[in-house]
Amino acid sequence: MCLVLALCLLLGANALEPQCINYAPNRFEYEHNVLEKLVYLEQFKTDATERIAAQVQQLHTVLGKLLYLEQFKEDASEKISVLEKQLQGPPTHSPLTNSTQSPVTPRSSSTYVHWGMNTCPNVTATTMVYSGQAAGGHHLHTGSGEYICLPNDPEYDKYNQNNDENRSLMYGAEYETHAPITNPPALSDLHDHDVPCSVCLARGKTTLMIPGRTSCYSGWTKEYQGYLMGEYHSYQGKGYVCMDKNAEALNGTDADLNGALLYFVEGRCGNLQCPQYLEGAELACVVCSITI
Structure with a gap:
């Protein structure tokens, strides 16, 4: 009988009709049941808060990794750009004409x-x-x-030492x-x-x-x-x-x-x-x- 009354209080009178319909708990039982529900809700709130805090911490960790990867990407792009410019060489600038x-x-x-x-x-x-x-x-x-x-140190291939007028001199x-x-x-x-x-x-x-x-x-x-x-x-x-x-x-x-x-x-x-x-x-x- 007590178990039925507890279920009636927790689940509502309609859940266990007709047993619960005509039941009228006393004030002590009513306050006791309300207190149990409040304790349950408080525990549920605590558990939910902890789960949310853990998820927020995970999000912060993921965000930190994403920021690190983005900075690494920017640094790598700058280094690649510098290397490309060094390989290509700068355009010449003529002081005489002041033009590239x-x-x-x-x-x-x-x-x-x-x-x-x-x-x-x-x-x-x-x-x-x-x-x-x-x-x-x-x-x-x-x-x-x-x-x-x-x-001052000339070298010759094949030659002769005849003075030939048919030459450039x-x-x-x-x-x-x-x-x-x-x-x-x-x-x-x-x-x-x-x-x-x-x-x-x-x-x-x-x-x-x-x-x-x-x-x-x-x-x-x-x-x-x-x-x-x-x-x-x-x-x-x-x-x-x-x-x-x-x-x-x-x-x-x-x-x-x-x-x-x-x-x-x-x-x-x-x-x-x-x-x-x-x-x-x-x-x-x-x-x-x-x-x-």
Whole structure:
């Protein structure tokens, strides 16, 4: 009977009809049953709170892992981007034109001739490939070629030593800086001496000979400066070279054999814009480099 009454109180009177319909519990039993329900609900609340707290903790753990993975992804993307830029190399920027040009092979190098010197300039990343002698076609030969720097240690393939007129001919070059006839601005002590030269490697740089200047433009480094020189105006031309202002003689020679000749170059006003350029003034030159 007591069990039936308890079930009636917990489940409601309708659950166990007709036994529960006519049952009227006393006040003690009613309060006792209500108290049991409150205890049960409190325990249920406690259990539910603990389960929710555990799930929240799991969510925090998962969220922390997701944030870590996202940061790892961003760091990896930045590192990949840096490596790609290093592999591609930056586009070159010319200080002369102030414009971005097409990309150049990273750390490419260039060579130039240091005319009048047996060594290369003492400039960072510039080294000598070889030293030699300036040479070219004879000043009176119309078929002569441009000035070149022949090495001091030549090698031959098959050859004969017959003087054959059916050849292009090569002669050593001499300074034509005689005083007082031509009133040279410099190098008068080198007149009729043979001209040395050296070929220089500018590592990681590109080089440029600028005629008519003694200094480089902004962003460029001076390799050396000197005087513009070329063949006499009535002789067969060979182009122009930049002769070092501190030029030397090749082995002290002064035989005056007059093969390829090198004269100072001076301006003549007219089509040459003056007064920027000066009538009769010997033109300077400078060889410049820029790191790429």
